[in-house]
Amino acid sequence: MSEGEAPCQGGKRFPWSLRDVLASEEIWMCASCYTCIDRCPRDVDFTYVSLALRNLAAREGFIPDALRMMGNTILQTGLVYKMPASRLKAREKHGLPPLPSTDVEQVRELLEAVGFPALLTKKAEG
Numbered sequence: 125m126s127e128g129e130a131p132c133q134g135g136k137r138f139p140w141s142l143r144d145v146l147a148s149e150e151i152w153m154c155a156s157c158y159t160c161i162d163r164c165p166r167d168v169d170f171t172y173v174s175l176a177l178r179n180l181a182a183r184e185g186f187i188p189d190a191l192r193m194m195g196n197t198i199l200q201t202g203l204v205y206k207m208p209a210s211r212l213k214a215r216e217k218h219g220l221p222p223l224p225s226t227d228v229e230q231v232r233e234l235l236e237a238v239g240f241p242a243l244l245t246k247k248a249e250g
Contacts, residue, residue, distance in 0.1 A: 146181040147248065152188055185248035195244045199235060202226035 145151065154174035161169050181187065187195075194204050201207075203226055215222070235241065 142180075143184075145177065146184055146186045149188065151177045151181060152191070182243055183246075185246040187244070187246075192244050195240065199232055199241060199244075200228070202228040202231040 140148075151174060154171065156171055156175065158171050161167075161171055164170065197206055198204055207223065212223070
């Protein structure tokens with residue numbers, strides 16, 4: 125251990141590099157429920173720190189595969205989850221109203237305008 129580093133759980137050393145932080149799975153675990161903000165005696169807005177770290181990570185290509193898949197589903201369907209035909213038939217069978225339609229082209233155009241598809245295809249270097 126070099127000077128200035130302290131041992132941490134899991135064998136990691138602190139301080140980590142920014143790359144280590146952005147590549148970590150931990151930054152994606154925040155549920156954005158704001159409970160940490162409500163409870164923090166120092167009024168640290170950690171939810172916003174977490175969101176900023178995720179944005180930086182995504183720009184550098186550090187996006188978990190599951191979230192990449194969700195993003196691609198949004199581009200294809202306009203929704204996070206592709207509704208199976210069996211679910212739609214079951215709704216009809218039970219007399220439930222059809223689900224609202226989604227303008228996939230409008231969603232795709234909006235996401236393309238902000239560079240979302242390119243973000244999904246970017247992979248972290250190294």
